[in-house]
Amino acid sequence: MEAEKQDDWVFMVTARAPTNIAVIKYWGKRDQKLILPINSSISVTLNPHDLSAITTVAVSPSFKEDRLWLNGKEVSLQGDRYQNCLREIRSRATDVVDTKSGRTITKEDWQNLHVHIVSKNNFPTAAGLASSAAGFACLVYSIAQLMGVQERYKGEISSIARVGSGSACRSLYGGFVEWEMGEDDDGKDSVATQLVAETHWEDLFVIIAVVSSCQKETSSTSGMQDSVHTSKLLHYRAKEIVPKVIIEMRKAILERDFATFARICCADSNQFHATCLDTSPPIFI
Numbered sequence: 001m002e003a004e005k006q007d008d009w010v011f012m013v014t015a016r017a018p019t020n021i022a023v024i025k026y027w028g029k030r031d032q033k034l035i036l037p038i039n040s041s042i043s044v045t046l047n048p049h050d051l052s053a054i055t056t057v058a059v060s061p062s063f064k065e066d067r068l069w070l071n072g073k074e075v076s077l078q079g080d081r082y083q084n085c086l087r088e089i090r091s092r093a094t095d096v097v098d099t100k101s102g103r104t105i106t107k108e109d110w111q112n113l114h115v116h117i118v119s120k121n122n123f124p125t126a127a128g129l130a131s132s133a134a135g136f137a138c139l140v141y142s143i144a145q146l147m148g149v150q151e152r153y154k155g156e157i158s159s160i161a162r163v164g165s166g167s168a169c170r171s172l173y174g175g176f177v178e179w180e181m182g183e184d185d186d187g188k189d190s191v192a193t194q195l196v197a198e199t200h201w202e203d204l205f206v207i208i209a210v211v212s213s214c215q216k217e218t219s220s221t222s223g224m225q226d227s228v229h230t231s232k233l234l235h236y237r238a239k240e241i242v243p244k245v246i247i248e249m250r251k252a253i254l255e256r257d258f259a260t261f262a263r264i265c266c267a268d269s270n271q272f273h274a275t276c277l278d279t280s281p282p283i284f285i
């Protein structure tokens, strides 16, 4: 009985993370396991009150395994992406004091405790609206908060979200965000940084028209790898075009130059669609 009582506690954290829309697109990986891209990208983070994921993560000695419920249904956490995120966060856990109960959960305790994660998206999942970006950013952020993870270098938590889904690293910050592709093999320098805060361009509004909430035929993950293997245009874009337009886009954002911003954004989106058509077999998005 006494042992049962000692196990009878739960400690939890809730977080909300918005989705983001790329204005210079990420498409293609140079390392699939670490999710390292072939080009840098820039996105705008939406207002968390519009399109977002809300995640509650709880820990208790009575939990026998890590579990996830997504939009009311239990889903497997066994996939590499979830396992890689959990492992990276656990390895950075620190001593945490639950201020309500005064209980300390030590760095060592976290290695044996299990989490239950409940998440809900307030917009269609896996339908092309970057649910994986909001979902993994939220999951990583909330577990990192729970386990008292402190960044040892700027963007470290974004690099953990990145191993869940590339675009998720950009959802850790508001405003305009750049995901630098980086050069290191271990991905340490492939992190997101905020270019400007959400207050920088307050009269810029994003209108999202949901034309279909059905699950997509081609996932971004498999589609972009097909492009890497078959589209020469994609490699030309990544090497020759993106490095230049990233500089122009940063400037347009800093100067709130809407005409230039819109021109580059539309051209990049069209070019992304062109690489999809240049893929074999072609991807129709």
Ligand SMILES: Nc1ncnc2c1ncn2[C@@H]1O[C@H](COP(=O)(O)OP(=O)(O)OP(=O)(O)O)[C@@H](O)[C@H]1O
Pocket (backbone or CB within 6 Å): 053, 054, 070, 119, 120, 121, 124, 125, 126, 127, 128, 129, 130, 131, 132, 133, 134, 135, 136, 138, 139, 219, 220, 221
């Ligand atoms: N709130 C969430 N919590 C945890 N995982 C999530 C969450 N939302 C989505 N996911 C994961 O992301 C997957 C969907 O990612 P996918 O890339 O297929 O679609 P998308 O991100 O909505 O679309 P796109 O990448 O084209 O914008 C889900 O199957 C699930 O594994």
Ligand SMILES: C[C@@](O)(CCOP(=O)(O)OP(=O)(O)O)CC(=O)O
Pocket (backbone or CB within 6 Å): 021, 022, 024, 025, 026, 027, 035, 041, 130, 132, 133, 164, 165, 166, 167, 168, 220, 221, 222
């Ligand atoms: C077209 C995109 O939205 C593709 C996003 O792809 P994901 O980030 O969903 O892919 P994975 O890293 O394999 O999870 C462009 C972008 O957001 O930059």
